[in-house]
Amino acid sequence: MSFSATEPTRGTKWFAGIAVVLYAIITLIPLLWIVATGFKSPADSISYPPVVVFEPSLEGYVNLFTARTRATEDMLEAAGPAVTWYDKITRNRGTIISGPSRYGERFMNSIIIGFGSTLLCMILGTAAAYAFSRFKVPLKDDLLFFILSTRMMPPIAVAIPIFLMFRNLGLNDTHLGMILLYTAVNLSLSVWLLKGFIDEIPIEYEEAALIDGYTRFQAFYKVVLPQAATGIASTAIFCLIFAWNEYAFAVLLTSGTAQTAPPFIPTIIGTSGKDWPAVAAGATIFLVPVMVFTILLRKHLLRGITFGAVRK
Amino acid sequence: MTVSPIDRVAAKTPSGVARRIKGFSDRTIAWIFVAPTVFLLLAVNIFPLIWTIRLSFTNFRVNRPNNDVEWVGLRNYQRILTDPDVWNTMQATAHFLIWTITLQVLIGFILAFLINKKFKGNDMWTTIIVFPMMLSPAVVGNFWTFLYQPQIGLFNYVIAFFTGADPASFSMIGDVHLAPWAIVIADTWMWTPFVMLICLAGLRSIPDSIYEAAECDRASKWRQFWTITIPMALPFLMLAVLFRGIENFKMFDLVVQLTGGGPGNTTTLTSIDLKREAFEKWRTGYSSAYAVILFVTVFGLASIYVKALNKVKER
Numbered sequence: 001m002s003f004s005a006t007e008p009t010r011g012t013k014w015f016a017g018i019a020v021v022l023y024a025i026i027t028l029i030p031l032l033w034i035v036a037t038g039f040k041s042p043a044d045s046i047s048y049p050p051v052v053v054f055e056p057s058l059e060g061y062v063n064l065f066t067a068r069t070r071a072t073e074d075m076l077e078a079a080g081p082a083v084t085w086y087d088k089i090t091r092n093r094g095t096i097i098s099g100p101s102r103y104g105e106r107f108m109n110s111i112i113i114g115f116g117s118t119l120l121c122m123i124l125g126t127a128a129a130y131a132f133s134r135f136k137v138p139l140k141d142d143l144l145f146f147i148l149s150t151r152m153m154p155p156i157a158v159a160i161p162i163f164l165m166f167r168n169l170g171l172n173d174t175h176l177g178m179i180l181l182y183t184a185v186n187l188s189l190s191v192w193l194l195k196g197f198i199d200e201i202p203i204e205y206e207e208a209a210l211i212d213g214y215t216r217f218q219a220f221y222k223v224v225l226p227q228a229a230t231g232i233a234s235t236a237i238f239c240l241i242f243a244w245n246e247y248a249f250a251v252l253l254t255s256g257t258a259q260t261a262p263p264f265i266p267t268i269i270g271t272s273g274k275d276w277p278a279v280a281a282g283a284t285i286f287l288v289p290v291m292v293f294t295i296l297l298r299k300h301l302l303r304g305i306t307f308g309a310v311r312k
Numbered sequence: 313m314t315v316s317p318i319d320r321v322a323a324k325t326p327s328g329v330a331r332r333i334k335g336f337s338d339r340t341i342a343w344i345f346v347a348p349t350v351f352l353l354l355a356v357n358i359f360p361l362i363w364t365i366r367l368s369f370t371n372f373r374v375n376r377p378n379n380d381v382e383w384v385g386l387r388n389y390q391r392i393l394t395d396p397d398v399w400n401t402m403q404a405t406a407h408f409l410i411w412t413i414t415l416q417v418l419i420g421f422i423l424a425f426l427i428n429k430k431f432k433g434n435d436m437w438t439t440i441i442v443f444p445m446m447l448s449p450a451v452v453g454n455f456w457t458f459l460y461q462p463q464i465g466l467f468n469y470v471i472a473f474f475t476g477a478d479p480a481s482f483s484m485i486g487d488v489h490l491a492p493w494a495i496v497i498a499d500t501w502m503w504t505p506f507v508m509l510i511c512l513a514g515l516r517s518i519p520d521s522i523y524e525a526a527e528c529d530r531a532s533k534w535r536q537f538w539t540i541t542i543p544m545a546l547p548f549l550m551l552a553v554l555f556r557g558i559e560n561f562k563m564f565d566l567v568v569q570l571t572g573g574g575p576g577n578t579t580t581l582t583s584i585d586l587k588r589e590a591f592e593k594w595r596t597g598y599s600s601a602y603a604v605i606l607f608v609t610v611f612g613l614a615s616i617y618v619k620a621l622n623k624v625k626e627r
Contacts, residue, residue, distance in 0.1 A: 157603035
């Protein structure tokens with residue numbers, strides 16, 4: 001074993017490892033609790049003391065996706081025997097499924113608005129970042145700072161005029177309106193991040209391409225874009241996550257047709273009080289994709305959250 | 313003046329070749345590429361901001377569009393700055409800011425310091441620790457209300473388990489004294505990894521050779537920590553504080569789901585107060601002035617802070 005003055009000793013490593021793992025486990029408990037509560041029966045979810053081992057139930061998920069009405073004995077008989085497994089679960093509670101809940105719609109809205117705004121944001125952001133990276137743009141530093149400063153505004157502060165503006169343009173509570181809004185919110189992130197990624201691509205590649213007779217546009221999409229693919233992909237995931245998680249604008253500017261999942265999930269209530277298993281089921285479905293993306297992003301996490309200020 | 317490589321290449325390219333490079337000039341392309349972004353930001357950020365400033369001098373109310381709109385000058389600003397309720401929300405915000413930043417910097421730095429000891433699997437555990445901050449604050453905040461339930465909540469159960477108190481005897485979000493801490497705890501749980509990641513980058517940026525030199529000079533580990541580690545990681549720490557400061561000054565989603573600003577006004581942060589004025593009481597002119605004050609505050613504080621940060625970096 002080679003001796004190094006800076007290499008921590010084995011004992012130090014063990015101590016550090018145990019402390020970090022302990023913190024990680026404690027920090028994970030609320031998240032695991034969300035997942036576990038989604039599979040509990042309503043009685044288990046509010047039992048005292050809280051139960052860790054329980055009989056898994058899909059009632060939360062069934063309640064999440066269905067609207068139910070309380071049924072009398074006659075109604076239950078008239079409806080005939082339960083056919084499907086989810087019918088059986090609701091019949092046991094004396095209710096009949098009356099249709100789908102709004103969760104599916106809200107989740108679809110989140111997908112449409114999230115992916116729509118990410119796509120638009122990447123198109124605009126890549127172009128602007130390329131220009132800022134490669135060309136002499138007049139007032140470049142001022143423009144870049146202006147783009148960053150748009151992020152400092154509290155969303156509620158600009159929400160009032162945006163609300164008025166959207167109402168006049170007929171964009172209130174529409175997918176298009178939310179896509180444009182989230183694109184604008186995320187542009188600062190995508191321009192700053194992508195500029196960093198493009199700055200790292202040696203300019204010689206393009207120069208060679210230009211000398212070979214490529215036009216600027218060709219050099220841009222045949223040389224620069226493939227080189228920046230990883231950077232573009234991770235920036236896109238960041239934009240997607242931010243749009244996915246956004247709440248303030250969504251709760252103020254949408255109510256029916258374009259409402260996304262974050263304002264909707266907290267409003268899920270059961271027939272008697274808050275239906276925590278259903279809320280937890282909705283949260284689980286909503287949060288797990290983000291965790292998967294976080295794992296994919298782990299190499300670029302730091303850059304993303306600091307707008308490229310820290311690159312490691 | 314700096315000459316970009318493109319210009320150099322352009323200067324060296326024979327004019328015959330240059331003429332063959334078809335298409336737009338670089339200047340035109342630069343504008344085509346930048347214009348859409350600038351336009352969208354002007355439309356969705358700057359135009360609304362100017363509109364907000366204009367509205368802030370009027371008594372306009374969105375829910376009464378037919379009322380005469382009067383120019384009231386600085387009266388909205390005067391009323392806000394002399395309103396004790398507004399100062400209360402400022403105090404709540406300050407409490408929230410100071411404690412979340414202190415706790416997050418403290419825990420985040422210690423974690424980063426430990427992870428930097430390069431034990432086996434530190435990458436995997438770092439990724440796991442990062443999960444909370446990537447999630448939707450509204451959805452997670454809503455679930456924290458469940459953890460905070462008296463009697464059935466997991467948080468209360470754990471506290472009761474270790475202290476022997478009755479889990480039904482305290483309510484984190486229902487008690488005037490506990491609610492400000494309830495939001496601090498949830499925010500710290502969520503955002504400590506953020507500070508940790510930045511600190512980790514700071515610690516990893518310190519070259520090993522400096523420690524080796526210190527070791528040769530027989531500097532104690534304690535001394536190395538205070539004279540090498542802390543000063544060299546300081547710019548990163550300050551950057552983390554800047555980000556968290558701006559974000560938490562704007563804080564809305566997590567807290568509004570967690571406590572809704574209650575009980576009373578104990579956790580009414582400025583953004584929540586602003587939302588009530590603007591979208592519940594519909595005092596558009598008044599809340600526009602409020603928004604301008606907030607924006608000027610955050611922008612002013614951030615500028616001063618960035619100046620200090622640059623001074624530290626230069627050292």
